[in-house]
Amino acid sequence: MSNNDIVPGFDEEKDESLKIRLQKIDGTEGCLVLYLTGYIDTYNSNFFQKRVNRAIEAGYTKLIFHCSGLNYVSSTGIGSFTAFLKAVKPRSGDLVLLEIQPKVYEVFQLLGFAQFFNIKDNLDEAVEFFSKGSASSDTDIFPKIFKCPICSTRLRASKPGRFRCSNCKTILAIDNSGQIFLG
Known part of the structure; x- marks a missing residue:
């Protein structure tokens, strides 16, 4: 084919x-x-x-x-x-x-x-x-453990939304599917 x-x-x-x-x-x-x-x-x-x-x-x-x-x-x-x-x-x-x-x-x-x-x-x-x-649903995704895309600090998100990295202070957003974005 x-x-x-x-x-x-x-x-x-x-x-x-x-x-x-x-x-x-x-x-x-x-x-x-x-x-x-x-x-x-x-x-x-x-x-x-x-x-x-x-x-x-x-x-x-x-x-x-x-x-x-x-x-x-x-x-x-x-x-x-x-x-x-x-x-x-x-x-x-x-x-x-x-x-x-x-x-x-x-x-x-x-x-x-x-x-x-x-x-x-x-x-x-x-x-x-x-x-x-x-x-999959939100219950399968959250809490989500991931690394900050800027400083690689391990982070935990309990739900979708915006938050700040505890180490480098970068603002991150996480959507309902668990994708992480800057800003």
Whole structure:
């Protein structure tokens, strides 16, 4: 099955710096794996965003980015992942990152984004996250223990809302699904 069979017109554009192979997950509605090979930077991030947005418009809101073949992501590339998260959340979707190479994960951490994304070790865990994730409620999520995206202090949120990190005083917000945001 080609990418165009899964998402019509997906392969209309090509960029040798970033290859994307799609795999539909049967049994989990709207779930799509995107195998990324190459890199994402300022020059190809627009290409990356257009292709993934095409998948979102086709009804795929549970996105699994398989990153084992991704050897570099710039801050612009990380901005793309953030844009996808904003696009799928209102549609009851989410995204998961898999098998991130250490040097790529380091960029996510340095920019404070590692906390915002669901990072899983393998495809089975990612699919399971979406299978049971749709049935979760606030009681499953809270209290939530997490690290401050700025100073890595362990924090505990008993409910959604805004609060201040006890260590670095950064203002954080946590939504009903347990996602943490700055401000």
